[in-house]
Amino acid sequence: MSISGKKILIAVSGGIAAYKTHFLIRDFVKKGADVQVIMTPDAEQFVTKLSLSTLSKKPVYSDFYGDNGTWNSHVELALWADIMMIAPCTANTLSKMVHGMCDNLVIATYMSAKCPVFIAPAMDLDMYIHPSTKKNLKLAEDFGHIIIPAESGELASGLIGQGRMAEPETIYTAVENYFTGNIPAKSLEGKTVLITAGPTYEAIDPVRFIGNHSSGKMGFSLAEEASKRGAKVILISGPSAQVLKDSNVELYKVTSAREMLAKVFEFYDKIDIGIASAAVADYAPKEVAKEKIKKNDDNLTIELVKNPDILKIMGEKKTHQFLVGFALETQNEEENAKGKLEKKNLDMIVLNSLRDEGAGFKNDTNKIKIFTKTEKKEFNLKSKGDVARDILNFVESQLLK
Ligand SMILES: Cc1cc2nc3c(=O)[nH]c(=O)nc-3n(C[C@H](O)[C@H](O)[C@H](O)COP(=O)(O)O)c2cc1C
Known part of the structure; x- marks a missing residue:
């Protein structure tokens, strides 16, 4: 089973790493997936609906309310998806997800979803290692969600450490592995x-x-x-x-x-x-030789x-x-x-x-x-x-x- 034809719901929240989500969307679409993007209101400060909708070839939603008294149905979006991917997932969105604080379209959709949920957290070093983030990631894992851990490296703040959102190809592979039934991410645990x-x-x-x-x-x-x-x-x-x-x-x-x-x-x-x-x-x-060999001879x-x-x-x-x-x-x-x-x-x-x-x-x-x-x-x-x-x-x- 490949990614082609799969319905992938991508939720973008408000972090610098949101720019990387463009590459992820492009990769999914290239492989024939049907991609629907939603975003938090804060995410709009980081990336535009225009670029996301151009790549996903679909309108992008960030709130419940449409034109002329219509609404963007979080229920329909949630039930449509084969998987939901939150990338990047901010500390704020993660916390709302695991505590049921349903004050935007992304969280309402997440809470209506019956499909597997993937989370690609992205934070600055201290936010990522904060006990509340650790606890929330553990809770998300206990809910059965698939966490794609943040990677180490230079962060947007200039700090160096773990917190960068996993690279788009890593996220892509995690999803591909899920669909193809390949070995899960923690397959070498204990070795x-x-x-x-x-x-x-x-x-x-x-x-x-x-x-x-x-x-x-x-x-x-x-x-x-x-x-x-x-x-x-x-x-x-x-x-x-x-x-x-x-x-x-x-x-x-x-x-x-x-x-x-x-x-x-x-x-x-x-x-x-x-x-x-x-x-x-x-x-x-x-x-x-204890000392540097001198070039005295023609041959050595x-x-x-x-x-x-x-x-x-x-x-x-x-x-x-x-x-x-x-x-x-x-x-x-x-x-x-x-x-x-x-x-x-x-x-x-x-x-x-x-x-x-x-x-x-x-x-x-x-x-x-x-x-x-x-x-x-x-x-x-x-x-x-x-x-x-x-x-x-x-x-x-x-x-x-
Ligand atoms: C420039 C900038 C970069 C930010 N980067 C991150 C980030 O990488 N991760 C994170 O959890 N929050 C980050 N934040 C804070 C979030 O944007 C903030 O918590 C916001 O409320 C998140 O809303 P959302 O989760 O609904 O998208 C950043 C804020 C700013 C101004």
């Missing part, structure tokens, strides 16, 4: 997931190292997605410029392969899922020694963990990936080929194939956020077997 990310740097002397082009984007996206699904997430990253958007993820920064190995095994016994997306250097200089030979193979050791010591490896190949891709799956005692391997345009290290996109011992699944080129979702959906499907 501990360890993810390695980024490159490792192997020192040559105090100022030089051997490294690689890994950006860490894939590992960070996986960590954020696993956290969104309710997992406790331990992210062990080599040197990477990525900024973690989710403050619930435990981030440990390391430099070399040996440091990464040591950090992984601080947690290994307690994890349920291990995902090794780091591009760990295979070799490191045998000796690290550095003797390299093999680094420990972190993933292989994880495979050897596996007791209950579900282990996922990554293979970045340039030739004989499938054969090499499947070989790695066997040799390292993995449950699943994600292959990306440098031969595919848009895949690999530095891009924001990736194109993957997933292999288990018995299955193979190919995916299109997608953003790394979407790829993280595909990977975790696949992991979860394996855990259910």
Whole structure:
């Protein structure tokens, strides 16, 4: 079941994030959904009916009263909808919803609705963490509503923290998952997931190292997605410029392969899922020069020694963990990936080929194939956020077997 043909009632309340709702409406309409927008009177200070109605292709209502003694029926609007989405949901609207303070069209419609209700809160940091907001979100959850948590990042006020309305694509996916019967948002609740990310740097002397082009984007996206699904997430990253958007993820920064190995095994016994997306250097200089090497000679030979193979050791010591490896190949891709799956005692391997345009290290996109011992699944080129979702959906499907 897709979103096409679904009746989606979007209620906009008065927060800065209301501008993002335009993108959400556009995405739903593009996918063939029938979208009806209503808004609180305060929301009209932030966005216009004209832009919302242009995108939704329908009139937008903000009060009960129409022209010439007519009224905008909150009952009809409510019963029409397959789902109701409040995005953004202000502290005020949330409070009115859970306490039944029915003084505008949005709340009257909400209270008349029999369909599932999704809430995408958006507030400044202190409002979001205020006990009254927390309590009201809990009440909304107890009513059976689906909360799409606010994300962390820079807020309109200039503060940094949790409170930003989830991105339109995240909200879209939550609704799509609902209609397609896909895994619910908290599907990894109670699980501990360890993810390695980024490159490792192997020192040559105090100022030089051997490294690689890994950006860490894939590992960070996986960590954020696993956290969104309710997992406790331990992210062990080599040197990477990525900024973690989710403050619930435990981030440990390391430099070399040996440091990464040591950090992984601080947690290994307690994890349920291990995902090794780091591009760990295979070799490191045998000796690290104490002083900066001078350019006296025409040739310089550095003797390299093999680094420990972190993933292989994880495979050897596996007791209950579900282990996922990554293979970045340039030739004989499938054969090499499947070989790695066997040799390292993995449950699943994600292959990306440098031969595919848009895949690999530095891009924001990736194109993957997933292999288990018995299955193979190919995916299109997608953003790394979407790829993280595909990977975790696949992991979860394996855990259910
Ligand atoms: C510039 C500005 C930004 C605001 N942003 C938010 C916000 O993000 N979240 C929120 O809960 N309230 C925010 N408010 C306060 C709400 O607009 C206010 O509580 C209003 O009464 C909400 O009404 P409504 O829930 O009926 O739309 C903001 C107010 C202003 C003036």
